[in-house]
Each structure stands twice: as C-alpha cells, then as structure tokens.
Amino acid sequence: MPDGRWSIGELAARAGATVKTVRFYSDRGLLPEAGRSAGGHRRYGPEALERLGLIRSLRGLGLPVTEVARVLDPEEDVPGRTLEDAVAGQLREVGSQLTALRWRDAALRLVGDSPPGERAERLRLVGAVASPPSTASLARFWRRWLPPRLPARVVAEVVDHAVPPPPDDPTPAEVLAFARLHALVSGPCTGGVPCQPTAHRSDGGYRASVVYEGLPEAYALAASELLARRSPGPGPALDCFVAVYAAACGERSTPAFRRRLGGQLAADPRIDLYWQQAAVLFGPSAPTPGAAHDWLCAALDAETERVGAA
Known part of the structure; x- marks a missing residue:
C-alpha cells in the first residue's frame, strides 16, 4: 500500500498464513491494527507481521490462545504468568x-503378554486405574486405617x-x-476379623500416637538389617521396637512384656498383601515398613524362643 500498511490478505500472504487465521487473532485483539481504509477495512503495519510470527x-508450542494473550500483553497479565512460566507449565x-x-504402553504389554486364563482379570484391574495413576485411593486407605485423633503431622x-x-516409566509388573x-x-x-491391630483399638491400653511416632526409628534400624541381609535377632532395632510399644503401654521392656507383645503382634490382623x-513399586533398595515390621516380629519371636529354651 502507498502508506506502507497492508490489507489482511497481504499480511496473511507475507506471513504464510490464511486470511481466516489472521482474522481469528485480530478479532481476539492479539494483532494490532495500524488503522482502517476509507472503506473500513483493516490495515496492518510491519509490527503485526512480527507479532503474528x-x-x-507460541501456538506451535501448544499454548492455548488465552495463555498467548497473557504472554503478549504483560500489562494485562496476572502475577507469575510470564513467558517462562507459560513454557514451564506446558x-x-x-x-x-x-x-x-x-x-498405557506398559498396561497394554501387560495384558497382551498375560496367559489367556489371567488376561480378563488383569484387564479388569488395570482398567480401573487411570493413566497415569493417582495415589489418592492409597492415601485415603491409610487415613481410614490409622487410629483416630493421631496428630496430623504423624498421619502425613x-x-x-x-x-x-x-x-x-513403569514396567508391566509395576503397572x-x-x-x-x-x-x-x-x-x-x-x-x-478386625481390620485394625490392637494398637488402634482404645480397649487395648495403647497410646497410638506414641506407637506411630516411635516406629519410624525402629523401622529404619530394621531396614538397615534387611539391606545387610542379617537374620532377625536381638540388637538396637529390636530394642527400639519393643521400647516403643512399652512406652505406648506405660510399661517397662521386661521379658514378660516382650513375650506378651509377641503374642499380641502375632494375633493382629495383617495387611501383607498391601506390602x-x-x-x-518401592524397589529392593528401599525395604517397606511392612518388611521391617516382619523382620522385627521375627526377631522378637526368636528372642522369646531363645529365652524360653535357656
């Protein structure tokens, strides 16, 4: 044009875009107009070509139009919606x-490689889980299973x-x-049988908060024993474990208490399938609390048998 401004068709041609595309962005205020012709047609300057590019x-990176608008017009932006934030979000x-x-790939391989007799059941199992899965159901289970009135910090x-x-990047076995x-x-x-162990029931005399505040230390000590492939037996891990339950009961860690504790733990409902x-999913380098608990119970049984035989 004589005044150096382009029509919508000329801008589209220079940008290698369609007129429909230019009009779409222009209607949403993303392309600045340099003015109008005498007939009321839109006119654009060179800055519009750069802006359209x-x-x-940004659209090629997958940003939605609303996000593009926030990036292009920072004066209308909300806090934190910079280009870097938009790219990070994408x-x-x-x-x-x-x-x-x-x-989905691992789930499909799991179902495809399953024996015919197990295929339908595995398909039902994986079909009930979203991709990627949420751990919300697992967290809800533990919040229901734990005794009431535990401190929020302990529950977390x-x-x-x-x-x-x-x-x-899961394997089919992990899926x-x-x-x-x-x-x-x-x-x-x-x-x-009751779904919860004795320590969760108010009639057992336990102070559950003491149990759950103290068990992590005992489990950490037992995990070290498991990683070292040591057989269950006496030592700091077992002493810590028994001391936690003794403190929760307001008793001393005597041989009689240890025998009684071993019997209670053996009779408690278990969630071995969970562990x-x-x-x-945790992997071999991170023994689960369930594995640590089993090791400590076995150590307590071994000690009780040794003392009884002496």
Whole structure:
C-alpha cells in the first residue's frame, strides 16, 4: 500500500498464513491494527507481521490462545504468568502426557503378554486405574486405617512412607502391582476379623500416637538389617521396637512384656498383601515398613524362643 500498511490478505500472504487465521487473532485483539481504509477495512503495519510470527510460535508450542494473550500483553497479565512460566507449565503438561502414554504402553504389554486364563482379570484391574495413576485411593486407605485423633503431622509421615510413588516409566509388573494395590484398598475389610491391630483399638491400653511416632526409628534400624541381609535377632532395632510399644503401654521392656507383645503382634490382623505389592513399586533398595515390621516380629519371636529354651 502507498502508506506502507497492508490489507489482511497481504499480511496473511507475507506471513504464510490464511486470511481466516489472521482474522481469528485480530478479532481476539492479539494483532494490532495500524488503522482502517476509507472503506473500513483493516490495515496492518510491519509490527503485526512480527507479532503474528510470535503468536504462531507460541501456538506451535501448544499454548492455548488465552495463555498467548497473557504472554503478549504483560500489562494485562496476572502475577507469575510470564513467558517462562507459560513454557514451564506446558512442559509439565507434556511430561504428564508422556507419563500417561508410558503407563498405557506398559498396561497394554501387560495384558497382551498375560496367559489367556489371567488376561480378563488383569484387564479388569488395570482398567480401573487411570493413566497415569493417582495415589489418592492409597492415601485415603491409610487415613481410614490409622487410629483416630493421631496428630496430623504423624498421619502425613505415615502416608508418605506407606504410599509408593508411581514410576514415570513403569514396567508391566509395576503397572500390575499398582492396579492390585488400588483394588485392595478400594475393597472392604474381609475375613471375619478386625481390620485394625490392637494398637488402634482404645480397649487395648495403647497410646497410638506414641506407637506411630516411635516406629519410624525402629523401622529404619530394621531396614538397615534387611539391606545387610542379617537374620532377625536381638540388637538396637529390636530394642527400639519393643521400647516403643512399652512406652505406648506405660510399661517397662521386661521379658514378660516382650513375650506378651509377641503374642499380641502375632494375633493382629495383617495387611501383607498391601506390602507385597508396594515392595514391587518401592524397589529392593528401599525395604517397606511392612518388611521391617516382619523382620522385627521375627526377631522378637526368636528372642522369646531363645529365652524360653535357656
């Protein structure tokens, strides 16, 4: 044009875009107009060409139009919505999509490689879990299973140690383990026995908060023994474990108390299925609290038998 301004068609041609595309962004206020012709048609200057290129680059990265508008017009932006934040947000979204695809891939391989007799059951299990999966059902299970009136800090620590994080790039075995965990925690307590151990019941005389505040130290000591492949037996881990229960009961860690504690722990309902599947997700380098508890109970039984035989 003689005045150096372009029509919408000329701008589209220079940008390698369609007129429809230019009009779309212009109608949403993303392209500045340099004025109007005598007939009322839009006219654009060189800055519109540069702006259109930036818009198309941002859209090519997957940013929605509303996000593009915030990046282009910082004076209308909300706090924290810079270009860097928009790109970081898009990276998180892409990462979540990739994780979902890897879970779907592993789930499909699991079902495809399953023996014919197990295929339908495994399909039902993995079909009940989203991709990528959420740990919300596992966290809810532990909040229901733990005794009431525990300090919120203690509950958060237990949930953090008991709920395995879903791997970003799972194997078919890990997909199956997570699906089994989800099915387990979503079902009711069964078997005709109480669903919770003695330490959770008010008639047992235990102070549950003392138990759950002290067990992590005992479990950490037992985990070291497990990693060293030591057989269950006496030592600091067992002493710490018994001392926690003795403090919760207001008693001393005598041989008689240890014998009684061993019998109570042996009679308690167990959630071994949970810990078996969780171990697949935690991996061999991180013994689960369930494995540590089993080691400590076995150590207590071994000590009781040795003392009784002496």
